[in-house]
Amino acid sequence: xxxxxxxxxxxxxxxxxxxxxxxxxxxxxxxxxxxxxxxxxxxxxxxxxxxxxxxxxxxxxxxxxxxxxxxxxxxxxxxxxxxxxxxxxxxxxxxxxxxxxxxxxxxxxxxxxxxxxxxxxxxxxxxxxxxxxxxxxxxxxxxxxxxxxxxxxxxxxxxxxxxxxxxxxxxxxxxxxxxxxxxxxxxxxxxxxxxxxxxxxxxxxxxxxxxxxxxxxxxxxxxxxxxxxxxxxxxxxxxxxxxxxxxxxxxxxxxxxxxxxxxxxxxxxxxxxxxxxxxxxxxxxxxxxxxxxxxxxxxxxxxxxxxxxxxxxxxxxxxxxxxxxxxxxxxxxxxxxxxxxxxxxxxxxxxxxxxxxxxxxxxxxxxxxxxxxxxxxxxxxxxxxxxxxxxxxxxxxxxxxxxxxxxxxxxxxxxxxxxxxxxxxxxxxxxxxxxxxxxxxxxxxxxxxxxxxxxxxxxxxxxxxxxxxxxxxxxxxxxxxxxxxxxxxxxxxxxxxxxxxxxxxxxxxxxxxxxxxxxxxxxxxxxxxxxxxxxxxxxxxxxxxxxxxxxxxxxxxxxxxxxxxxxxxxxxxxxx
Amino acid sequence: xxxxxxxxxxxxxxxxxxxxxxxxxxxxxxxxxxxxxxxxxxxxxxxxxxxxxxxxxxxxxxxxxxxxxxxxxxxxxxxxxxxxxxxxxxxxxxxxxxxxxxxxxxxxxxxxxxxxxxxxxxxxxxxxxxxxxxxxxxxxxxxxxxxxxxxxxxxxxxxxxxxxxxxxxxxxxxxxxxxxxxxxxxxxxxxxxxxxxxxxxxxxxxxxxxxxxxxxxxxxxxxxxxxxxxxxxxxxxxxxxxxxxxxxxxxxxxxxxxxxxxxxxxxxxxxxxxxxxxxxxxxxxxxxxxxxxxxxxxxxxxxxxxxxxxxxxxxxxxxx
Numbered sequence: 026x027x028x029x030x031x032x033x034x035x036x037x038x039x040x041x042x043x044x045x046x047x048x049x050x051x052x053x054x055x056x057x058x059x060x061x062x063x064x065x066x067x068x069x070x071x072x073x074x075x076x077x078x079x080x081x082x083x084x085x086x087x088x089x090x091x092x093x094x095x096x097x098x099x100x101x102x103x104x105x106x107x108x109x110x111x112x113x114x115x116x117x118x119x120x121x122x123x124x125x126x127x128x129x130x131x132x133x134x135x136x137x138x139x140x141x142x143x144x145x146x147x148x149x150x151x152x153x154x155x156x157x158x159x160x161x162x163x164x165x166x167x168x169x170x171x172x173x174x175x176x177x178x179x180x181x182x183x184x185x186x187x188x189x190x191x192x193x194x195x196x197x198x199x200x201x202x203x204x205x206x207x208x209x210x211x212x213x214x215x216x217x218x219x220x221x222x223x224x225x226x227x228x229x230x231x232x233x234x235x236x237x238x239x240x241x242x243x244x245x246x247x248x249x250x251x252x253x254x255x256x257x258x259x260x261x262x263x264x265x266x267x268x269x270x271x272x273x274x275x276x277x278x279x280x281x282x283x284x285x286x287x288x289x290x291x292x293x294x295x296x297x298x299x300x301x302x303x304x305x306x307x308x309x310x311x312x313x314x315x316x317x318x319x320x321x322x323x324x325x326x327x328x329x330x331x332x333x334x335x336x337x338x339x340x341x342x343x344x345x346x347x348x349x350x351x352x353x354x355x356x357x358x359x360x361x362x363x364x365x366x367x368x369x370x371x372x373x374x375x376x377x378x379x380x381x382x383x384x385x386x387x388x389x390x391x392x393x394x395x396x397x398x399x400x401x402x403x404x405x406x407x408x409x410x411x412x413x414x415x416x417x418x419x420x421x422x423x424x425x426x427x428x429x430x431x432x433x434x435x436x437x438x439x440x441x442x443x444x445x446x447x448x449x450x451x452x453x454x455x456x457x458x459x460x461x462x463x464x465x466x467x468x469x470x471x472x473x474x475x476x477x478x479x480x481x482x483x484x485x486x487x488x489x490x491x492x493x494x495x496x497x498x499x500x501x502x503x504x505x506x507x508x509x510x511x512x513x514x515x516x517x518x519x520x521x522x523x524x525x526x527x528x529x530x531x532x533x534x535x536x537x538x539x540x541x542x543x544x545x546x547x548x549x550x551x552x553x554x555x556x557x558x559x560x561x562x563x564x565x566x567x568x569x570x571x572x573x574x575x576x577x578x579x580x581x582x583x584x585x586x587x588x589x590x591x592x593x594x595x596x597x598x599x600x601x
Numbered sequence: 602x603x604x605x606x607x608x609x610x611x612x613x614x615x616x617x618x619x620x621x622x623x624x625x626x627x628x629x630x631x632x633x634x635x636x637x638x639x640x641x642x643x644x645x646x647x648x649x650x651x652x653x654x655x656x657x658x659x660x661x662x663x664x665x666x667x668x669x670x671x672x673x674x675x676x677x678x679x680x681x682x683x684x685x686x687x688x689x690x691x692x693x694x695x696x697x698x699x700x701x702x703x704x705x706x707x708x709x710x711x712x713x714x715x716x717x718x719x720x721x722x723x724x725x726x727x728x729x730x731x732x733x734x735x736x737x738x739x740x741x742x743x744x745x746x747x748x749x750x751x752x753x754x755x756x757x758x759x760x761x762x763x764x765x766x767x768x769x770x771x772x773x774x775x776x777x778x779x780x781x782x783x784x785x786x787x788x789x790x791x792x793x794x795x796x797x798x799x800x801x802x803x804x805x806x807x808x809x810x811x812x813x814x815x816x817x818x819x820x821x822x823x824x825x826x827x828x829x830x831x832x833x834x835x836x837x838x839x840x841x842x843x844x845x846x847x848x849x850x851x852x853x854x855x856x857x858x859x860x861x862x863x864x865x866x867x868x869x870x871x872x873x874x875x876x877x878x879x880x881x882x883x884x885x886x887x888x889x890x891x892x893x894x895x896x897x898x899x900x901x902x903x904x905x906x907x908x909x910x911x912x913x914x915x916x917x918x919x920x921x
Contacts, residue, residue: 296750296751297752300749304728304760313729313731394747
């Protein structure tokens with residue numbers, strides 16, 4: 026049996042084949058993903074992927090689709106004829122998408138999205154464009170028209186932008202892939218929203234997360250493995266601060282790879298997890314790479330490369346490499362590199378990683394003390410133009426200029442220049458949220474700043490085409506102190522994530538939690554009292570029905586007033 | 602001999618208690634790194650050398666010299682630790698010892714800037730050599746000043762204790778962190794002091810932490826009214842400090858290591874405050890006329906307090 030990947034072609038589509046027994050596995054991979062979209066059009070690739078799979082219905086063989094940052098995979102496993110039928114069906118659907126399913130699939134995507142936990146690192150690293158889009162909701166799905174979806178499929182899902190891989194005893198007979206012609210697409214442009222690195226931002230309560238972009242080498246892959254062992258040893262075994270400590274190595278296929286490391290933390294131990302995490306990284310940076318760790322990680326990698334299914338497991342990645350014009354390396358080449366890696370090379374990767382590292386510290390914690398620069402949460406300048414002071418007189422003001430919009434407070438500002446606006450979210454109540462390509466947001470609330478209709482129309486007219494996102498009515502307008510928009514106002518500590526938050530609602534603060542609990546409890550107790558009076562007061566011979574009704578109404582009104590602050594918090598925020 | 606020395610005015614000079622610190626200061630002033638390095642290399646591993654490092658770090662302007670050393674030998678853990686320690690010293694001197702509400706925002710900003718620079722040198726020091734206990738002990742200072750959290754301070758102490766389980770300077774710094782003024786609790790502070798006492802070998806300085814915790818607790822109570830006096834009058838407080846003194850500086854196995862002057866001072870000050878002059882006396886005798894700013898500064902003017910309480914202790918307890 027040959028442990029090799031063979032190159033061939035199927036109907037003009039480059040094809041990678043590896044010999045394997047058992048059910049046939051195959052994948053059709055396209056060079057398109059979230060990073061090719063725009064913020065206002067985000068989700069369209071995912072939508073195409075869903076539509077392309079619809080006709081597969083409830084087949085009893087295993088199939089799936091996956092939309093990643095720069096690649097979209099259609100995967101199948103089954104008998105030869107099933108694989109042929111699947112691939113044929115996918116291609117046929119891509120050439121003629123079932124548009125009658127459009128609204129239904131949009132609904133499915135919205136449901137899927139509600140369950141999707143998106144990482145925050147991409148948006149802080151890349152901004153609201155390119156690879157940063159994986160952090161954002163799929164805002165383009167709702168308004169995607171059939172012609173948009175069709176054009177997207179015709180542009181990206183073409184014969185010339187695809188690679189097929191097959192693992193089986195032979196290439197399935199009768200395999201035919203009919204796709205329209207097009208051209209091979211270059212890799213997405215790599216943007217940056219980080220002026221300095223290593224950088225950090227503070228968000229979430231789950232633990233500490235870090236990623237770094239390094240040259241895609243075998244030494245880098247081993248570095249990720251060594252990092253995981255060190256994190257596990259110091260945070261889990263020695264300290265008991267974390268339950269999970271893990272790392273991941275993901276080639277971006279453009280010569281670089283993303284190393285991601287994570288350690289979870291109990292809320293009470295977050296400071297120690299952060300400290301331990303920083304020290305683990307510092308240890309590797311200082312060159313303390315244990316030979317035993319390196320050997321263990323190397324051994325595990327070698328086992329993967331020599332496993333009977335090694336070639337098969339490499340097929341999806343090799344297909345991505347081929348689409349990115351990178352020659353897939355053979356298993357022997359990889360093993361050769363693996364055994365040549367020295368601790369010194371791993372140390373060099375640690376130094377390289379430091380130069381691009383982005384760390385997510387738990388909310389309320391900073392990492393400036395460890396040499397990480399706070400990632401920007403405000404802009405370096407404010408536009409000049411017409412100034413609208415907050416009607417609440419809290420010192421904030423919205424400035425509408427000819428080249429953009431700023432929100433200012435004291436000496437701080439967040440600015441979205443029109444030319445660098447990635448999306449503008451519009452709510453039916455007249456509110457707008459402008460999101461810059463750097464991820465910075467400005468809330469434009471006409472009511473809160475007394476902005477006239479003419480000025481609002483000027484803003485709308487100045488925004489670049491294709492940036493508008495119409496959203497359904499929202500439950501609550503944001504506070505004028507723009508917490509969501511990196512408001513230069515209260516509660517914005519160093520490195521606060523406020524400026525880059527893609528969510529609709531702000532995270533609950535401690536004060537808001539307290540309001541929720543206290544008023545919620547009071548309202549509950551009061552309602553109980555009101556209920557008891559309503560039920561038992563009626564039969565009280567001392568009071569007339571009129572008196573009873575008046576008092577009962579009064580009690581319920583008070584209960585409602587007590588509940589109101591809690592309801593406001595509960596509706597306007599999400600759990601921190 | 603002590604009887605004679607106890608008649609002299611108190612001597613707060615570090616070099617009087619530890620003459621080598623005077624020599625190290627001179628070497629630092631002369632920018633003689635080779636001499637400093639050689640001196641430290643000859644110390645036994647278990648020596649708590651924080652006092653010596655601090656002696657160098659307190660030399661005004663020494664940061665320039667230390668930066669040059671680090672630039673020439675980036676992996677010199679001792680130099681990194683001294684540089685970190687120097688930045689911490691500069692930071693705290695900007696902050697001053699005043700209570701937080703009397704420190705300006707700008708003072709805090711500058712202090713934090715120095716602590717961050719110091720911390721980064723110390724991160725590198727512990728990364729290069731996790732067994733270098735003096736660097737961990739310094740990182741307890743940066744953790745406190747930068748308010749990195751109780752668990753983080755504890756983690757640093759645990760890293761230190763993994764290599765040096767009875768490091769007195771490290772213990773004293775964590776004890777400060779565990780006090781309510783730095784975000785801890787009295788339960789944690791007293792508990793830690795007691796645990797250090799019980800696990801330390803007989804005669805070790807760790808017993809001083811028990812007295813220190815009670816002194817801190819006492820100082821934290823309102824000065825007006827009788828809360829402070831009432832605190833010290835509690836029999837269990839007295840009994841705990843008596844036990845701590847007996848297991849540490851009064852124990853026959855006790856050998857005065859770095860830090861002994863402040864520990865003897867703590868016991869002397871504690872028993873003086875309680876009015877137990879008889880128990881204060883042996884500590885004053887052991888001190889001769891040696892003194893340290895801590896704990897006497899807690900009582901008022903350090904020099905004045907020292908002289909007054911010493912006279913009370915040795916005058917009434919008799920000599921001989």
